[in-house]
Amino acid sequence: MATINDVARAAGVSPSTVSYVLSGRRPISAQTRERVQAAIAELGFHPHAGARALASSRTNVLALVVPLRTDVNVPVIMQFATAVVTASRTHNHDVLLLTKDEGTAGLERVAHSTMVDALIVMDVERDDVRLQALRKLKQPSVLIGLPEDPAGIACVDLDFEAAAAQALRHLAWHGHRKIALVGPSPAVYKRGTTYAERFLTGFTDASAALDLETMTHPCEPDREGVRACLADIDAQLPGVTALVVHNEEALRMVLEEVQAGGRRVPADISVVAICPRDVALNMPLPLTSVDIPAHDVGGLAVETAMRLLDGRPIEPVRLLPPTLVERESTARPAG
Amino acid sequence: MATINDVARAAGVSPSTVSYVLSGRRPISAQTRERVQAAIAELGFHPHAGARALASSRTNVLALVVPLRTDVNVPVIMQFATAVVTASRTHNHDVLLLTKDEGTAGLERVAHSTMVDALIVMDVERDDVRLQALRKLKQPSVLIGLPEDPAGIACVDLDFEAAAAQALRHLAWHGHRKIALVGPSPAVYKRGTTYAERFLTGFTDASAALDLETMTHPCEPDREGVRACLADIDAQLPGVTALVVHNEEALRMVLEEVQAGGRRVPADISVVAICPRDVALNMPLPLTSVDIPAHDVGGLAVETAMRLLDGRPIEPVRLLPPTLVERESTARPAG
DNA sequence: CCGAATCGTCGAATCGCTTCGACGACTCCA
DNA sequence: TGGAGTCGTCGAAGCGATTCGACGATTCGG
Numbered sequence A, B: 001m002a003t004i005n006d007v008a009r010a011a012g013v014s015p016s017t018v019s020y021v022l023s024g025r026r027p028i029s030a031q032t033r034e035r036v037q038a039a040i041a042e043l044g045f046h047p048h049a050g051a052r053a054l055a056s057s058r059t060n061v062l063a064l065v066v067p068l069r070t071d072v073n074v075p076v077i078m079q080f081a082t083a084v085v086t087a088s089r090t091h092n093h094d095v096l097l098l099t100k101d102e103g104t105a106g107l108e109r110v111a112h113s114t115m116v117d118a119l120i121v122m123d124v125e126r127d128d129v130r131l132q133a134l135r136k137l138k139q140p141s142v143l144i145g146l147p148e149d150p151a152g153i154a155c156v157d158l159d160f161e162a163a164a165a166q167a168l169r170h171l172a173w174h175g176h177r178k179i180a181l182v183g184p185s186p187a188v189y190k191r192g193t194t195y196a197e198r199f200l201t202g203f204t205d206a207s208a209a210l211d212l213e214t215m216t217h218p219c220e221p222d223r224e225g226v227r228a229c230l231a232d233i234d235a236q237l238p239g240v241t242a243l244v245v246h247n248e249e250a251l252r253m254v255l256e257e258v259q260a261g262g263r264r265v266p267a268d269i270s271v272v273a274i275c276p277r278d279v280a281l282n283m284p285l286p287l288t289s290v291d292i293p294a295h296d297v298g299g300l301a302v303e304t305a306m307r308l309l310d311g312r313p314i315e316p317v318r319l320l321p322p323t324l325v326e327r328e329s330t331a332r333p334a335g
Numbered sequence C: 001c002c003g004a005a006t007c008g009t010c011g012a013a014t015c016g017c018t019t020c021g022a023c024g025a026c027t028c029c030a
Numbered sequence D: 001t002g003g004a005g006t007c008g009t010c011g012a013a014g015c016g017a018t019t020c021g022a023c024g025a026t027t028c029g030g
Helices: A004-011 A015-023 A030-043 A049-056 A073-088 A098-111 A130-136 A160-174 A184-191 A197-210 A221-238 A248-260 A277-281 A295-307 B004-011 B015-023 B030-043 B049-058 B072-088 B098-113 B129-136 B160-174 B186-192 B195-209 B221-237 B246-262 B277-281 B294-311
Strands: A060-064 A094-099 A118-121 A141-144 A153-159 A178-182 A214-215 A242-245 A271-277 A288-291 A317-320 B059-067 B094-099 B118-121 B141-144 B153-160 B180-184 B215-216 B242-245 B270-275 B287-289 B317-320
Touching: A004 A015, A004 A030, A004 B141, A015 A030, A015 B221, A030 A214, A049 B221, A060 A073, A060 A277, A073 B094, A094 A098, A094 B072, A094 B180, A098 A118, A098 B059, A118 A130, A118 A153, A118 A295, A118 B072, A118 B246, A153 A178, A153 A295, A153 B215, A160 A178, A160 A197, A160 A242, A160 A271, A160 B059, A178 A221, A184 B030, A197 A214, A214 A221, A221 A248, A242 B242, A248 A295, A271 A277, A277 A288, A277 B141, A288 B246, A295 A317, B004 B015, B004 B030, B015 B030, B015 B215, B059 B072, B059 B098, B072 B094, B072 B186, B072 B294, B094 B098, B098 B129, B118 B129, B118 B294, B141 B294, B153 B160, B160 B195, B160 B242, B160 B270, B180 B195, B186 B195, B215 B221, B215 B294, B246 B270, B270 B277, B277 B287, B294 B317
Parallel strands: A060 A094, A060 A118, A118 A141, A141 A153, A153 A317, A178 A214, A178 A242, A242 A271, A271 A288, B059 B094, B059 B118, B118 B141, B141 B153, B153 B317, B180 B215, B180 B242, B242 B270, B270 B287
Antiparallel strands: A094 B094
16 A cells, blocks of 8 residues: 655655645645646555554544434434445445444544544434543544533434424314324333423424413333223313324334224325324325434534534534425315 | 553553454463453553554444445345444444445545555446446455456355256145246346346356246336336236245235235246245235345445455455245145 | 855754564473 | 584664643633
């Protein structure tokens, strides 16, 4: 492998000049620059990442911590991850993949050994033990999600409260008054990722504000869970005309069970889903949905990390406004 | 951050001694070792990854290339990825995540700049353009999958031919003679990842060997695709008593449509699925399945990379034997 | 037309670790 | 008891970049 010295020799300049051509930190005459670039191309020179990191204390690598649990929401996690990788590349960074189960130790390991410039952490819980560790690191971190006390750490996420409000407004505007929320499984609430609660809060608040008659119900994402959930809803809120479904795994089954019960969507009952748009589109019926913009959130997380790295100002907590797209699963209530 | 010199000073030894304590490459007296370890602990010393890479030309990082397409098989991809990460950690390595869409350039970038010790590549196609690039790298690589010409590159995968044979043997043993394969979507065949073909070959060969009456049919993983597929099967192979389903996305719908058509599993029709075991277990009925052992394959890929790195012998192509587990979806054919 | 600022480049120090050769101090066997 | 090995440790030379101060050569303003 060619080194910077080889390039320098080939171009008849000093190594530092080559470095400046590469980094652009000092002016270099067009002539020299071209000769250097020619030499670089000819020798197939790629700077040695380790050497560079050592000299510059910059690795151009971001750590991404993903949940290892394959039980929940895998496709969404994958969307976030690919968004982060793609965005990182546009900022000339690579991504080191860590799993959540290494916990605090993993974060400290990569940070202390200077493998990464910054960390992006997914699946943050309300009172996440990793936060205090993150705050002590010399590298900045960005959370995807919103813990109880985000002090000192940047957070980005979808504004789930607003998402709930938007779903209800849409249904209310269509004339629905009796609306039920099919929520995530109880395990999700238990685990303490706050998005479920935030959605719930938004739902309840908006319900009050819009003077609707609503109820909420967690839902286990299997056939029985869905049936039980729908049965409860019918029992507790008879005449319900619309469902807000915040549970991707259960979504398809909810539609199927509703239909199995003899009700048509949207003629007899409207459905708004909270899910990525490709999920909404791949249902038997294209669903009216509030998008979970994994791509944007991931991109924003990277962008925030970059700003942090070069000392530009950031918003400590950035909640993206939701977007509702009306498709074919919502309509005016019958009668 | 403490450096090795700080540790050396604190322990009253030379930096090289500290290094030898860490690496174990030379004998160090118990006394000294303990003093050094105490100093390391006290100062919270973590060797600087860049410096280490520079001096030792080892990064302790593996590159993992994953497909970015979120359209197919996301959960399985994620299983592979987490298996690779977990296994890497047990070998004291980290994982740099690359997406397939960076193509050849991405591989060369990380390899030439010495960011990684070896590469693990998923979603390899029959005649993958990346192979020639991989062969030129100084770092070894391991494929998850099996291209047409794997010469010079280690490959690991499930033995899909054997998997098909095993599924058929199981059904034949139960007394089934008319069996249909519900295969992946046409897009999968088109794309050229060879596992689909290998399964097909195994299916056809075993069918002949066992003297069965079989047919095969690709299947689009949506409601209509599944219906069409099942209709074709009933038309072309009337009296079919068993289905082999090699299509995870369609699996649940296949079961539902079979039931919707008035047939019970396994009383009227048996089903063997080719899928990860958690998928098989999470169906309405626990399915008899041939496991896709993502965890093992990922672990083996890492293990192979490690052997390559320290010059131990490897098998160039390692196809894991399949495991069929009988659950509740297979039985003797009716009548 | 001269001193000062700017431009373009160089040389050397530095980043933090690994590794190799060297070298006392011991052990061991003849 | 002496020579040959081990054992345990040290010192110094890299590894391949970046970065800072220095310094001629230009350019420019007054």
